[in-house]
Amino acid sequence: MHIMLRQAAMELRSLMLLRWTLLLPAAAAVWMILHTWRLRPESSQDVNLYAADTHIMLLMLTTAIPLLLGVLLIRRDLLHPSAEWLFRLPVSAGGWMASKWLAGFAYMTLYTAAVSAAYAASALRHGVPLYSIWRQIGLYALMYEQAFALSLALGLFLGVLLPLRFSLPAAFCAWVFGSLFLQTYIRPVYELGWLKAFYLQPLFNNSLIGNEAWSFILAKGELLRILLFGAIFAIFLLTAGAALLGRSKPPLNRRRPWLLTLAALLAATAAFLPFSSLNMERNEHRQQLEAAAAKPGELQEPAPYRFQLDRMKLQVDSLPEQTGFEALATLDIPTVHGKLLPAEGNVLLYRKENTVSLLLYPSLEVRSVELNGVPITWERQGDRIQFSEDLLNHYQYTQTVEITYNGQLDEWLSGAGGSESYLAFTRKNALYLPASLGWYPLPGGDTLLALGEDQHLLDRPASNITPNTEYEVVLSGFDTQLFGTIQNEEISSASTRFQGVSDSGLTVVGGRFQRIKLPSEPIEIVTTPGNADEANEFLKRFAERRRGLETLTGTPLNSVRQIFFFPMHLIGTPMATPSITRSWYAENDTLFIPQTEHRNLDSYAEDALSTLLLFGDTGRGAENARKEAVAKPSVALEIRSAYAYLYNKESGDKDPYRLQADETPEWKAIQTLIDAAYARGHAGLIHEVLAGFRKSGLTLPEPPRNAAGEWLAADAVPYITIDDFMREWRKLMPDDKLPAMPQDEGG
Known part of the structure; x- marks a missing residue:
């Protein structure tokens, strides 16, 4: 061992004599500094997000260096005239290989140290907490060192196996294949998950990287x-x-x-089995979910199948296993003469005639079902719990159903383009439980999962709709702070209670998140440590906008309690282009803003939050409203724009509230009316006219979040004609007339 270490030290000294070897680690550090030191003001200010993206490129490129180095370390000696003399040294062939690997690995560690130091400098400059910095350094250092160790061993092997004229091209091909081709083409196209074990580095095209609170826990x-x-x-x-x-x-x-080589091969085969087993378990589980999912031609609109639910009481206890929990759900269901009542509309449809159907995620195992305190006969079909409606008490208004169930939620999915995500997961120190996935029993509906046209699984956002339902949910035994879309309180160090009335159920997230709150702003932001400064600045800016909007409306705007702002590409249905397909949305009093490098807490987020406070939607339905207005003219969008226009006029905000109906003929006419009335000093009358329409409802339908989702927030675009608007306007300002409206260009 001593001789081998001395040989390794000699190899390392000779390696350091090459000038280019000392320049490359510094170049890698400079690359990290350039991408993280000064962030663009209009983009995300989360240095950890930029660092994650930079690590992907750096590790992809730097794995070529140990491959090249391994070949050169071997061929340099084999081609040297003194090779015969070198082989007479008292070092075995194995020791000789090991010493070269140790020298190369020690040198490659300089890259890890240089990149980590550069990241730490940028993170400290941006005020990232030390514990967050150390976690990020530890995670990426582990992946760097593993990639370098494997690539160096492969380079040494190729150097021994082939002459220099073949080993260098072979090393280059191995780098392209192991770092790029396997990840970007073969695995995504053929969906061969086990190939990930043969990547030279694990970052490129990895959908689970980028969320500092969840990424390592999930991966x-x-x-x-x-x-x-x-x-x-x-x-x-x-x-x-x-x-x-x-x-x-x-x-x-x-x-x-x-014999040693054969033993090492057998050991490598044995070491492959745990990953292969995990991959097989995931595929089997996915097949079970696909069997329970609705086929493309079988999807039904869920609303007609939902029945009323008065109250949901839920006790969830984490089990010693990392992903397991057990739960007791108590549902109070109103009935009339033993018949269920429709949650929406006047008619309730049944999936199966004369059968009460509740939805619960297929991975969860039902232990018992009781009706009004009496055990009953029930059956489980996929995601449905079913029992006969005849069992309901015809003389009792409220029927109490108790369901005991348990299971594990670790719902990994692979989607188009090889992207990966989790529909839900529970760990002791992290969890994501979306309301729409049915982690507690849901009243009626269609299905919780669906198959897309490409046969990939989809969740069904909005399966969680439960109009005007009272919730009391207690989660116990989790070793992390929990946040939910219903008001919560910590009742002990290990238990959190969520209690309130909800139309959209309860989504719970947990992990190493921070709660950012200012005394001057009632809204708080739940985010990752790297976003703390940006969240603070956003709340300061929005406090100014809130004052302007509340002055404009004359009423407090308090329908939003919190914002969830962090990278969300690794939760929900896998998407090949998460920055495009993941959009902000609202559940109850919570606004979800999926963070990317180019979607941050900017003025667009201010507009979405302002629109949610004013009208009850995030504005994602504006484009569809414009299209519908062509066939069915409505000025609802123009009236909404009037609020933004007045806010800009009265506040002089440097980041104006964007108009949703800018440049339409109807808006030009309304703008002319507003300007004239404002010039006369009738701002109060304008506010009064707009308030009447806002009170009647200006909410726009929100587009589905995926192909199997539902339209949310409203059933249809409010139908308000320009004549309706003028009728209300002239009640307060009778002398005004509708200005002439120019035709659309080309109309």
Whole structure:
């Protein structure tokens, strides 16, 4: 061992004499600094998000260096005139390979140290907490070192196996194949998840990276299995290289190197089994979910199948297993003469005639069902719990259903383009439980899952609609702070209660998030540590806008309690382009803003929040409203724009509230009316006219969040003609007439 270490030290000294080897780690550090030191004001200010993206490119490029280095370390000695003398040193072929690997690995660690130091400098400059910095450094250092160790072993093996004129091109091809081609083409196209074990580096095209609160927790099980296999496979490559080196440096026992190589190969095969087993379990679970999902031609509108629910009481206890929990759900269901009541509309449809149907996620196992305190006969079909409606008490208005169930939620999915995400997950220190997934029993509806046209699984956002339902939910045994879309309180160090009336159920998130709140602004932001400064600045800006909007409306705007702002590409249905398909949305009193590098807490987020406070939607339906107005003219969008126009006129905000109906003929006419009335000093009358329409409802339908979702917020665009608007306007300002409206260009 001592001789091998001295040999490694000699190899490292000779390596450091090459000038280019000392420049490259510094170049990698400069790359990190350039991408993280000064962030564009109009983009996200989360340095950890930019660092994650920079790590992807750096690790993809730098894995070429140990491959090249491994080849050169071997061929330099084999081609040298003194090679025969070198082989007479008292170092075995295995020791010789190991010393070169140790020297190369020590050198490659300079890259890890340089990149980590550069990231730490940028993070400190942006005020990221030290604990967050250390977690990020530890996670990425582990992945860098594993990738370098494997790539270096592969380079050494190729250097022994092939002459220089072949080994260098082979090393280049290995880098392209292992760092790029496998990840960007073969695995996504053929959906071969087990190929991830053979990546030279695990970051490129990895959908689970980028959320500092959840990424490592979610990727840990898979990542550690891959690291174990990669380490043992690297040992196999080194032993195989040592055995091949025996052709030039024959050992005393010629069979021993090959026996060691065979043993290392068997060990690598055994190390592959845990990851292979995980991959098989995921595929089997996905097939079970697909069997319970609605086929493309079988999707039904869920609303007609929903029945009324007065109250939901839920007790959830985390089990010792990392992903398990048990729960007791108590549902108070109103009936008339033993018949269910429709939640929406006047007619209730049944999935199965004369059968009460509740939705519960297929992975959860039902233990018992009781009706009014009496155990009953029930059946489970996919995501449905069913029992006969005849069992309901005809003389009792409220029927109480108690369901005991348990299970694990670790709902990994792979989608188009090889993207990955989790529909839901529970860990001791992190969880995501979306209301629409049915982690508690939901009254009626269609299905919780659906198959898209490409046969990939989709969740069904808005399956959670439960109009005017009272919730009391207690979660216990989780080792992290919990946040939900219903007001919560911590009733002990290990229990959190969520209680309130909700139309959209309860979504719960947990993890290493921070709650950002200012005394001057009632809204708080739940976000990751890297976003704390940006969240603070946003709340300061929005406090000014809130004052202007409340002056404009004459009423407090308090329908939003909190904002969830963090990277959300790794939750929900997998999307090939998450920055496009993930859009902001609202549940109860919570606005979800999925963070990307180019979607942050900017003026667009201010507009979405302002629109939600004023009208009850985030504004995502404006484009559809414009299209509908062509066939069915309505000036609802123009009236909404009048609020933004007046706010801009009265506040002089440097970041104006954007108009949703800018440039339409109807808006030009309304704008002319507003300007004239404002000039006469009739601002109060304008406010009064607009308030009447706002009170009647100006909410726009929100587009579905995916192909299997529902339109939300409203059933249809409010139908308000320009004549309706003028009728209300002239009640207060009778002398005004509708200005002439120019035709649309080309109309």
